[in-house]
Amino acid sequence: MTSVPVFLPGPVAVVPSEKVYARLAPHTNPLRLIEEMGRLAWAGALPARIEDDPGRLVVYTDTHVAWLFVTQRGDAYRLGSASLRGFRDEERLLRGALLLQSASGWFGFHQLRDIPPGRMSAHWPLLRHAWQNVNRTEERRPLLPPHHDAYLDLMTRVIDAGRDIEDARQQDAPPIHYRRKESTREERYSARGVYAFRLLRPAPLTVGSMVYLADQPDLRGRVRRINGTEVVVRFETAVDYGRIPAQGSFMVASSDRVFRAQSDAVETLRRTGAVNPGLLTQLVDRRLTPYRTDPGHRPRGALDPDSQLSAFQRALAVPDLLLILGPPGTGKTRTITEIAVACTARQERVLVTSHTNRAVDNVLEQLPEDLFVVRVGNEDTVTGRARGLMVEKHFLAMRERILAATEGTASRLAVFGDKEDVAGRWLAHLGDALTEIRTAEREEHGHTVAFDEVVRRLAPALAERITAAGSRMTSAHATVERLTARARGWERRHTAARDRSNSGILAFLHRWLAGVWQGRLEVVLRELASVREELAQAETALDAERAEAERECGAHPEASRVLAVRDAARRRCEKATADASGAVRMIRTMIETVVPSPYEPMTDREQLTDPAVYDRLARTLALFRARAGILAEWRSGIGDVELDLQRELVRYADVVAATCIGTATAKLLADLEFDLVIVDEAGQISTPNLLVPLVRGRRTVLVGDHQQLPPYLDEEVRAWGDGLAREGTLPPAAAREVGELLSRSAFERLYGEVPPEHRVMLTMQRRMPREIGEFVSAAFYDGVLRTDHPGWTGDPVFTSPFAMVDTSDRPVDERCEEPDGRGSDGNRRGYVNALEADLVVRLVTEYTRYYQDWAVIVPYRAQAERIRAGLARTLGDSTEVADNVGTVDSFQGGERDLIVYAFTRSNTHGDVGFLKELRRLNVAVSRAKRQLVLVGDVATLSAARDEGFRRLMRQMLDHLRRVGDLRPSAEVAERLGRLDDGEV
Template sequence: MSLATVALRAPLVLIPGFSLDDQLRKKGETCAGLPPSVGRVAHDLNQLHSGAAVLLDPGRANYSPSLLVHTRTYRLRLEPTKRGTGYLVKSIDPLRLSDHARLSRSCLLVRPPSWQMVPELRAVPDGSDAQWQDIETAWERLGTAYAEKHEVPSISEVQAEFLGTVDRLIDATEEITTREQRNAAPFPYRAISSTGGKRNTPRAMYEFQLVGRDLPPPGSFVRIQGEEETRGQVNRAEGRSVTVRFDQPVSWEKLPRQGALEITPSTVVFQKQRQAVAGFRSRDTKNSGLLPALVEHQVRHIPATPMLPRQELDPEQLAAFRRALTTEDLLVVLGPPGTGKTRTITEIAYTCATAGALGGGRTLVTSHTNRAVDNVLARLPEDLVVIRVGVEDKVHEDVKPLLLEWQTESLSQEIHHTATMREQAYRDAEAAQPWTVELAVRLDQVDALVQDEKTAALRLDASIQAVGAPHRERLTELRRQQADQEAVKERLDQRSAEVQAKLRSARERSDAWLTGWFHRSMARRRERQLGEVRDGARQAGALLTDLQTGIEGVRTDLDRAVREDPTVRTARDTREKVAQTLQAGIQEAYAAADMAVAALSAVVPGQPQPARRGDPAEVAAGLHDVHGRLERWLPLIAERRKLAEQWHAAVVQDPGQLVPELVRYAQVVGATCIGAASRAELSGVDFDLGIIDEAGQIGVADALVPLSRVRRGVLVGDDRQLPPFLDSEVEDWGEGIGDPALLRLMSQSALERLRSGLPASHVVQLTRQRRMPAEIADFISSAFYQGRLLTEKEHRHTDPLFASPMAFVDTAAQPDRARYESGGRLAENRYGRKGFFNTCEARLLARLAAFYHRRGSEWVVIVPYLAQRAAVIRELIPLIGDSQLANASVGSVDSYQGGECEVVLYGFTRSNPRGQIGFLKELRRANVAFSRAQRQLVMTGDLSTLLRADDPDFRKMADDLHRHLNSRGDLRTYQDVMHRLRAAAPDPEGDGT
């Protein structure tokens, strides 16, 4: 973490912003941690004795530079007053996880002598100073210290010169591209209406009824003349009506009923470009190696990886995939039309986002156009967390569910549903409280009964002991006599055995010759002894029998005495009653515990039911454990319920609080190059990989914007298609610039710059196209790609009009008056557009479009001039009866770059005896138009004009095209094709000429 303390010399004075009290009151209803009043803010700041954690925000399109000042629980946005005497408190918000994350990277600890709050600007004490310059200087030093700490190399002279040129490029581009808008005359209006019909609440969209024929172009930014805070964008312009969507809701009462709209050029793009340049210059970027790679083409080695994609890729795509995963700075992927750029990008994005072994992280998918971004996002697997950041009206229908606003709304609804169920669960869990109280009461009773049961048992034992005492004494004495007699009998049995053994020995020796008489005498003696011993043993046995009978009698007497004695009987009855009451109390305690645990389980699942035990003391101990667990949970449940209710209310009131969390967990984010920096939601978000699609259309200044946000970049595109600015535009602008380095940078895309400078290891060329039939692709390969484009597509031609997938309808045989172009003031008067139109070609293109429309084919008409587009649409609407489809399916070459379609109808428009072709000489325009076709390309034009074009490069291309059409295409005349079209469907006007 980078940290610096700023000890200021004077107090900092705060002034509450407009409606700050209302803002604080509304947020305080749903957000924890906010101060109870605005007056509390200064107190909270003064309690931060080590200083307040501060971040400096350089400002965005919609607000000025400001300080983000953090207390322990909330954050303030402070803007310096115009005179620099203090700070306006613009907003107060609770601290979020994203705030902690930003502070953990770097911050200033600002420590003034005190913080003061005054009620209004006029109350600021004389001599007060915001000390903005001191804070800004400290912030810059902190950034420098951070760069030095992390050993970020200083920028070289070449890099500094390059960044200076880019700054001049941004200035020049802004001046040139906004000149016409800045000089445009205002558009008077005579009436306003609310688009929703409601006037009592502020709305963002209103409809203006204009005076006069001129309309501001759709998409242009306007404001009401004299009203600085009413900036908006033209959503629709039709007839005399213009619909404007304002940046902020505007009250009906504040709108002048009559006035004028004036065009106000948007400077967001240029601001973001300048911020990106400043980031590179101050070394405040994610990877210090990107600038050397971009300027001096100094790159690091790309490590090999065995990673495989989900889908099969061809060898060149696989090479691009693997290098993109491990490049440490920049990689260029060149993809001619149909070579699978989008497929390759999706595999790179997916694997980068999910491959932990490669340190996978968040991926930014960006491009100059919304169409290119949407093409990629629409093909990403559903198991990725993908977010689209952009304007809903400009995002493709298939991708709208990925929009941040849509996902926020969806998540808000899901949270609302879940929170509602959760709150019900908490209400259900409230039943645990009375049951816990009931359990405590029952446990007190059980504890008392356990004690009573022990006392009753002791009393019973004492009664039994008292009644049975005499009998026990007699029993003891009899048992003693019995033991003594058993010992006597045992000795006699032993003596009997000994005498019997001696008798047997004497008898065995009684026949001896000399001693027989002695042994016979001993035998007789032993017989007498044995008789005496046996008599004694029989007497002892009889006595033992009498003793046992006596013992049993005494036992019987004892049992009878215990059973029949009134004292014992009373004690026993008492104990049994206590035991029964105890069991009943235990069951009631179990019931209360079961109900409490069941209620608690509504919000704390997995709670074990009380275990059933036999011993009352163990039962009581177990139930006390359950009661203790319940008492620990209940306060937590109450707090959780409060938090859940607050969170629910906060989300309902302001779903925007969910946005940082959605972005935080996103694996892939899609946005245009400028959108990636102009949306506040992405501020401070780190990206591991940035993929810039259609990079051949993107200028260096635009490319720097996403590159300043990523750790490494992959630029994908085709430098043989339309560049950011056409050569003819750069030539026109060059007359007023006079700076060769600036003009060179202006005419060059980021892709071109890198392709020509990076080593071969960092440039991958895709070569296998699968979009177009070979008849089309082979000409494109030869004319624009030095024959390197290979076709891997099986095509079965089934078109009923033309014998080849590549066809040309030549208007050269038509009369001059019919086939020649028109332009200038006639084009503006008839179609309201500059440029050229050709009625002959417009009619032909419209008839061809209607033919393919009736066949159910997917088709587009591409023309080079907006006036010709209007002419085609006018001819087409009566043929298909759908003005919306006609407007959507007829466009300029620029509008269709990056797209593809089954049938492409392209009209050259230019037809004149001098061979003038204007900006058609930009051959990349033809490449874009031709390469959109998936099955059929039909070109219309005047071959006599094209073959004698005043530009030699275009003339050569036209000559090559003519030869290719003769060998592998289908070259038809205007009359022939119109005859076929009339046969397929009669001309609504009768002649079709």
């Protein structure tokens, strides 16, 4: 690590911000973290860096990373944020750090006003000067244009602001109470406990959320499944069931993973490490490369010829960046699918990503099965078909295919490597038989010589003939061996010359030599055939002479005795020969179960006793025994290389799918580059989040709709700005710039500013009936959105698919909203409206006889809880109710046959709160496929103090009066009553 020691001559004061208490509690107290900084500084071992923002000091304790901001007076630091120390932090420290030392100590204070005047200092000029020395030894970054540097500095401030907003969300999040715990029989995932909890009421949890027990913060786990009020949690470590309270509560744990990934993307751009070298220029300067589309590019499936086909052809041709605006129901997913398929056909590696797992999985649902698609992420957060595309599933399937493909070979080789060693025993039997043959042959030869001596004494003339015949056979045998050796030599020369005669500058010479060697070989072979005939005649003559000798001398007692022992040895030799032949046959049969045997059947004793035969068989069995061991070890060890094989699977995938943050935090995707990055729902993704996948791709297609909900809602941004104003850590102008980036996605900022050929809008929606689609088009898309819908099929209550129940016909005290206040969990859940809630319950209870696919959308959690409770009483299925009643945010991207949206706000002063975020209404009304029912106080809504909301409401009411069905609530209640009584 490149480090520069810095001695701080005086004490250092640090004031934790409120959000740090929320982020670190209950695991770490910020004041204890400051004490740890002081302990390390006293030892001269407190690493620190000055990163990105010139007013920020990043300090590293043994366990945490803390971000410190210099106060305006320069006498202290404000502890703005802190998180657990990770691997990326080690990489940053290796690039360079300051080693802070202070004998005077580091002190934590609750408020800035508590710091003793004139006694503390941030020592900022000293640190800045020392950091310049670190920068001289640190690897120098490429020089960026000043406005690019400013943009990246701004992104760093936006990341910090996003962290602040997330901290505020976690701080405001209520405890999640459970009334019962249950053990499960699910897989324990490396001994981690998996338990089910029955909640008191539905909670705003998502699959994959990290939670901890409120009274035991060390018991942390991840939400694995949510089924109504049942939540299954997989704990990080093995947890004793008895340690978990029978009733208790969860808290959602905050995570810095997202913001670290965003910071890493900014750092990649700062060092010009993005795969697309012009990415910063494209984002900051809006300077994109002109191009032409190729009308010859045709999709595999059907796309509408006006906008979807244009988007498809532009996506295939664009060299850098294309934005596709996709209003609700216009087939964004179908268009993305066709783009991905066409690009993979060109051997391009495609990354499909989005902010949420659901959006990623929706695209994967429509990809054809012949594409090799790998989903990377947490299995607990993946749904539908995408679960089967997880890289872990691919690995298991590949492992099973490998095991199945090698099962036959492994079982056949097992005979060579099992404990009984059958093949080895047959080889040993062959060895014993060959030894017996050689012993019997020696004995037979010895007795034959002894018999010849007896014949020489009894019949000398016959003995001379036997000796002469033997000499002729021996001479012929020697000549055969000599000629055989010569033939082998000529054959080797001929083969070598023939092999070299097809190419090369000496090919002609080698062809001539091959002919010469072939001629000489033929001469030798003819001579060899003649000599072999002579050998056969000599052997026949010798056998005849010996037969004659046995007839003449066999009756002699000595000759009879010698012949008897000779014949016994001959029979032993024949039996051993048969045994050896049988052993070779068994070994040959076992070899043929694996490969065709290279050995011909052998019954001739001369072949069997050839030492080369036994040696070849022994080497073959040793080779097969080694192969059996290697294959068995390899098959049993496939799981040991799981990560390596998964990494290879990802590398060879046609399409890789992951969330934006997952592309940076999944180890399997480390250093992986993509030819095309497709980002769905880009209108909801903040700029820092979007940068995470963008730095990995050569080309990018952003698909989104900035008329849907933004990355951060206005009220969240305002709350963040109010907090900054109180702390004074960011100038007002900078805060406004950051706030604008928070509330508007990069997609929204880019769409109106890039050249026309780099943007396209999908204009044909097929989800909503015409009456709804025309309002959505006029209100949010300048009237260019057209409708292709089969039409309305009728409704038991209303005369149009676009209907509204007006509660302004009721007395003010009956229809008015009520603040929910703060519940037992200490958190505000907004407003409730008893009249609207009762109307919604009655509507949905009646409608469930006509629509199986329904949803209720309301702005506030308190109103959602009230409606859930009412529907649970009338429908009795709390799981279905919990899944189908929620706030606007939870239904973005979804669709239902029936949508009921209740505005909730009703008052005499026109206050509509955050309903003035008009995009909320777009999300709510554009979910309906068959019937949309709005419930609200027309008097309040049409007289709202917010001008934009008031104008939109009046436009909507005019549209309802023309093509919709606007009815007083009393009339609707009467209609529902008649339906319930069976009168209609």
